[in-house]
Amino acid sequence: MRRIRANAILILTVAWILGTFYYLWQDSKPSSSSSSSSSSSSSAMEEKQKQNQDQASGEAVLQLLGQFDEKAFLSSKQLKTGEDPYREHAFNLQESDRLGSERAIRDTRHYRCASVTFDPDLPPTSIIITFHNEARSTLLPEDCRLLSQIPKVRCLRNERREGLIRSRVRGASAASASILTFLDSHCEVNTDWLQPMIQRVKEDHTRVVSPIIDVISLDNFAYLAASADLRGGFDWSLHFKWEQIPIEQKMARNDPTQPIRTPVIAGGIFVMDKGWFNHLGQYDTHMDIWGGENFELSFRVWMCGGSLEILPCSRVGHVFRKRHPYDFPEGNALTYIKNTRRAAEVWMDEYKQYYYAARPSAQGKAFGSIADRLALRRKLNCNSFRWYLENVYPELKIPEQEVAYSLLKQGGLCLESHGTDSLGLAECKTTPNIPASQKWTLIEPQIRQQDLCLAITAFTAGSKVRLEPCNIKESRQVGVCVI
Ligand SMILES: [Mn+2]
Secondary structure, X not given: OHHHHHHXXXXXXXXXXXXXXXXXXXXXXXXXXXXXXXXXXXXXXXXXXHHHHHHHHHHHHHHHHOOOOHHXXXXXXXXXXXXXXXOXXXXXXXXXXXXXXXXXXXXXXXXXXXXXXXXXXXXXXXXEEOOOOOOOOOOOOOOHHHHOOOOOOOOOOOOOOOHHHHHHHHHHHHOOOOEEEEEOOOEEEOOOXXXXXXHHHHHOOOEEEEEEEEEEOOXXXXXXXXXXXXXXXXXXXXXXXXXXXXXXXXXXXXXXXXXXXXXEOOOOOEEEEHHHHHHOOOOOOOOOOOOOHHHHHHHHHHHXXXXXXXXXXXXXXXXXXXXXXXXOOOOHHHHHHHHHHXXXXXXXXXXXXXXXXXXXXXXXXXOOOXXXXXXXXXXXXXXXXXXXXXXXXXXXXXXXXXXXXXXXXXXXXXXXXXXXXXXXXXXXXOOOOOOHXXXXXXXXXXXXXXXXXXXXXXXXXXXXXEEEEOOOOOHHHHHHHHO
């Protein structure tokens, strides 16, 4: 009896181990694989199915391209022997050309994404791709005449160099669908990338959604899965960075297919309702070429009643480059400063001082008139930047640096702290330096000494001022600033 039980346990254990391996193998195998060499253990039937899929996808591509002859198009502008394949586009053009526009890539989504369902009647979307001297093999058309041979494609050519911001606005205005999909011009979309985004926007038109952006190697064009635990963040110089989802949010995520709230989007790839895009003021069209527009859009969306999400079940690959392959007529740095300065001046309220502290070179640089954008902000009755920091991005640390400090004088005497809670007036001391007890720092809206803040004891005439631990939500400390 005991032996039978032991055997049963052994069999169950072996089955469990095999099952686990099968599960892991299922999870990691490339499900969109159409390369017949990918799996030697597949049965003949599976091979046949794959071949059929291959054929079907090949035909679908032919249908999509219509009369457009991709091979002829690419061969008319080939790399010369000995030419640096990185020179013109800052990625390996030779490798990009060799791959062509259709290849099998690994489905990098979490396996549970495959069973997520979508409404059968999702609304259509217009895809807007802006480009400037893009390579022929990463974005097929660079010539509007050839481009128009591809069914459904419209090509708008600007009279002069406008940059991505004004070009996107022009593309959005010409779009016929009610949902806009913005794509960079060197992207490769993955399995069912579009449905999750359209679904979220259909359910709530104020959502602005973005896929997880996978990495396409600029050297060999390998398609690499990006982490699903990242969101968009920034530092005070308005430098975008990917950052880990805060640990509490990560712990609370029990469904890996659920959207990730993000303070900002990277800006290259996102989906937005067209009516909402127009209602919110499209883009700041006084921004030039590239950069900063993602902050302006992100602040505006959050502060004016919308939200930003990254959808883990949508994956799009992007060639991340180390330099811009095109020139900036005003110079790269000046353009970035102009654009981010406009974003800071319109949206960051008193917190723009931290932007200037982190990017001192921005001080005094021209950024044009922002009157129309300030009017837009008033019209839309948007929240303050402080609201944004408290509700959307509390993880962004406010610099502890002393923004403005000085003595606080009454008559000939100066306010001085004694210990942690008592205050008094004393002879002003300035040599050799202001002592810590008389040095008061203004960090709006509080007056501080390290972690202690000046506060009134009550909102009545004659109430005393005292020192207490700083608390930004304590109105008795904010009131002190009004003096
Ligand atoms: Mn890009």
